[in-house]
Amino acid sequence: MTADVVDLCSQLVRFDTTNHGAGDARGERDAAEFCATTLAAAGIEPTILESAPRRANVVARVPGENPDLPALLIQGHLDVVPADPAEWSVDPFSGTVADGYVWGRGAVDMKDFCATVLAALSSLAATGRRPRRDIVLAFVADEEDRGEYGAHWLTAHHSDLFTDCAAAVSESGGYTYHVRAADGRTVRLYPVGTAERGTAHLRLTARGRAGHGSRRNDANAVTRLVDALHALAAHRWPVVLTPTVEAFLERTGKALGVDVDLHDIDATLDRLGDAAPLVESTVRNSVTPTVLSAGYKVNVIPGVAEAHVDGRVLPGTEAALLSEVDALIGPHVEREFLSRSPSVEAPVDSPWFDAMADALRSQDPDAVVVPYCLGGGTDAKAFSELGIDCYGFAPLWLPEGFDYRAMAHGVDERVPVDGLRFGARVMEHLLLNA
Secondary structure (H helix, E strand, O other), rough: OOOOHHHHHHHHHHHEEEEEHHHHHHHHHHHHHHHHHHHHHOOOOOOEEOOOOOEEEEEEEEEOOOOOOOEEEEEOOOEEEEOOOOHEEEEEEOOOOEOOEEOOOOOOOOOHHHHHHHHHHHHHHHHHOOOOEEEEEEEOOOOOOOOOOHHHHHHHOHHHHHHOOEEEOOOOOOOOOEEEEOOOOEEEEEEEEEEEOEEEEEEEEEOOOEOOOOOOOOHHHHHHHHHHHHHHHOOOOOOOOOOOOHHHHHHHHHHHOOOOOOOHHHHHHHHHHHHOOOOHOOOOEEEEEEEEEEEEOOOOEEEEEEEEEEEEEEOOOHHHHHHHHHHHHHHOEEEEEEEEOOOOOOOOHHHHHHHHHHHHHHHHHHOEEEEEEEEOOOOOOHOOOOOOEEEEEEOOOOOOOOOOHOOOOOOEEEEEEHHHHHHHHHHHHHHHHO
16 A cells, blocks of 8 residues: 555654754654654665664665666655744644645655655555665754764764765755746746755954953954954855856756846846746855854953854855955954865766656656755765765645745745645656666
8 A cells, every 4th residue: 555645744744853953852763763664564674773862863775676776865854943833823743734735844844855755665665666776765863953963973884875875865956946937938947956055154253352341442352353244244255156056047047038147147147037046045155144242241341252154165165265254354353163064066967867857847747957056055965975966856846926945944834735746756756767
């Protein structure tokens, strides 16, 4: 009997897998056991690996028709960010199915994807079919924090499970994005993630001379820090067109019938209209001040002031970004890494990308499949360090006007029932043909 994708998603949402960060998460074990039970019912032998008590990861291998082909990794995370029930229309862990949607925290980030994968595998098992190649599955903990209990732990301690994986698919791509073309047509874009910006989270520390707030002080640590932060915030980072971003601009412009000038990105973004939000954050690096800390009394100038800044780094640009940060903050402010992760880039023109595009067009013949770069990051950063080409491909049909990008980590997170069924069919096609 085939497991229903809507029921699977609803049941997964009911597991409170909230990740508060800093190791404060426990619910992943229950969700992992559910995934393992579902896989076992489809004749797949799962293994649960705990990185710490109740921080559980599920790994399994599905034999393919041709074991000589490199394996495909399908990975998704089971943890979710916190949700305040007082802000929601429904209990965020109810998994309510109403008005054509599954409601709850994790419905689009990313228990929907886990459900579509489980449903697709269940369908293959029920009909006696096998994937074309071996499929390695990893449903992991801790993506919503640092991945230290999930993907990064697996790649550090169990890398042998992934040695023959040539490519991976996971969240943040393959969903419907409705855009108006120059001639008034509505074009259905499906962005597939082929790159991610890296992270350079920095602590800035300004040092100066402590003193009385009423007295002149040319070595005020607070002033030095504020000047440095203003310089960073006001800086216009140069345009850097990675292969993914350039391909997105050219292919999306062609689909929409608008001129793309790679030497005038701002004008090009204006012409792309509703498609611009998919790319505007990834034509440049960014450094954003997010945390400030200084002082302890209004009439005392402190000797030290600190800030945290969120740096996002395009492939191949970290050294240039850090050099520019140093020039902007000046000699009286020190910087150090709070955390650091590499950028990710997979080939755009590859059989993997073609297989994902074919799978989408199998259910939507008018789909315009384009590569794009994620502004943030995912567990692809862990798996890419093993030499695996990582793609953002969590197929989902979305109705026009549905603000999908506001759903992840948002209030009243929900996913369309029809979208889930579309995703399961697309994933089934990918498993059989990739």
